[in-house]
Ligand SMILES: Nc1ncnc2c1ncn2[C@@H]1O[C@H](COP(=O)(O)OP(=O)(O)O)[C@@H](O)[C@H]1O
C-alpha cells in the first residue's frame with residue numbers, strides 16, 4: 001500500500017480523485033443526507049495527483065454510500081472514484097457515473113415549477129449535456145448548471 | 153391520422169409530419185366548426201376541462217370543439233384551485249379525473265404541471281397553458297392561420313413583435329416556424345428581447361433569424377406580423393411602459409407601407425397594441441386566428457380520441 005495521507009480506516013468509503021477544491025461541496029452532499037453521527041470524516045485538500053495535477057480526497061468511516069449519494073457526487077465531482085473499504089482493504093472501486101436521470105437529489109431552481117409544490121413526486125432532471133454537465137428539469141424544462149446551490 | 157393515447161404537453165411532442173397532418177385535418181374541420189355537418193368522432197366520449205386558472209377563449213374553444221364532434225365536457229372552471237381541491241395535490245386530482253373522463257385538458261399556473269398531469273393520468277393530457285411554460289395548441293392554431301392565408305409555412309418572413317422575453321406563445325411559434333423554414337424577424341424593446349437560450353437553440357437548429365428593432369422597416373418586408381401583449385407588470389415604472397407601448401402600436405398609417413398580403417396576428421385579448429381601425433383592413437387576421445382555435449382543437453381531439461385509422 002502506498003503512503004496514506006490520512007489514518008487508515010477499517011470500514012467505510014474513500015472518495016478519491018475529487019477535482020481540486022471540490023471536497024467541501026462533496027462534504028455538503030454527504031452532510032445533508034448520508035452521515036450518521038458516529039462517522040469520522042477525514043478530508044485531504046490539495047493532494048498531488050498524477051492524473052489531475054491536484055486533487056481532494058474524502059474518507060468516511062463506517063459508511064457505504066447509497067447510490068443516490070454517489071449520483072449527487074457524480075454531479076459535482078465527475079472525476080471522482082469511490083472505493084469501499086472493508087477490513088482495511090479496498091473491496092470495490094469504481095468511477096462515479098452520471099445516470100441519464102437524476103431523481104430527488106436537486107431542487108428545481110424555478111420557484112414556480114410544479115416540482116416545488118407539495119406533490120407526491122420527486123424532483124427529476126435529465127442530463128442534457130456532459131462535460132460540463134447541464135441538467136434540464138423533467139417538468140418545467142429549466143436548465144441547471146449550479147448543482148451545489150440546488151441540492152434538495 | 154391517429155395520435156391515440158398520446159399526451160400533448162409541448163409542441164415538441166409532435167413531429168413536423170404530425171403537425172402538417174393535424175393542420176390538414178383542421179382545414180377539413182372548418183365547415184363543421186362553423187356549424188356545418190360534423191363527423192361524430194367524439195360520440196360517447198367525455199373530455200375534462202381542468203382549468204385552475206382563469207381562461208375564457210381557450211376553455212370555450214375546447215368546449216366548442218368537443219361538442220361539435222358529439223362529445224361532452226366535464227368542466228372545472230373554478231379559478232380558485234383551493235376551493236376545488238381542498239389542499240389535494242394536482243397529482244391526486246388528475247388521477248381521479250382521469251377515471252371520469254377520456255381525456256383531460258389542463259390549464260394550471262405552475263410550469264411543468266402538464267408533465268406531472270400526464271404522469272398521473274392514463275388518459276391523454278392536453279396542455280392548455282402551464283404558467284409561463286408551454287401552450288402547444290396555441291402554436292398549432294397560429295400555424296393554421298398562417299397556412300390558411302399563404303398555403304404554406306415555409307419561405308415566409310414572419311415578424312415577431314413586442315414581448316419576446318416572457319411571451320410563451322412566441323417561443324414555441326418561433327421554434328415551429330424555424331422548423332418549417334420561414335424567416336424570423338425579431339422586433340422588441342431591448343428589455344424584452346428573446347432570451348439568449350432560445351436564440352441559441354433556434355440558431356442551432358439552422359433557423360433564419362435576425363433582429364429589426366425599427367418597426368416601420370420590419371413591417372415593410374413582412375408577410376406576417378405577430379403582435380404580442382406587452383404587460384405592464386414587466387416594467388419598473390409607468391413611464392417606461394408607456395413609451396414602449398407607444399412605439400409598438402399597430403395602426404393604419406404604419407400598415408400603409410406594408411405588402412398587400414401582410415397579415416396581422418395577435419393571440420388576444422389585445423390591450424391597445426392594435427388600433428381598432430386595423431380591424432376593417434384586409435390585414436387583420438386575429439379574429440380568424442381566434443376562430444381557427446376550434447377546428448384545430450377538433451382535429452387534435454379527433455386524432456387523440458377518434459377511432460383509430462379514421463378521421464384522416
Ligand atoms: N484502509 C484504508 N483506509 C483509508 N483509505 C484507504 C484505505 N485503503 C485504501 N485507501 C484509499 O482509497 C483510495 C483507493 O485505493 P487504491 O485503489 O489502493 O489506490 P489508487 O486509487 O490510488 O490506486 C486511495 O485514495 C487510497 O489512499
Ligand SMILES: [Zn+2]
Nearest residue numbers: 108113137140
Ligand atoms: Zn422545474
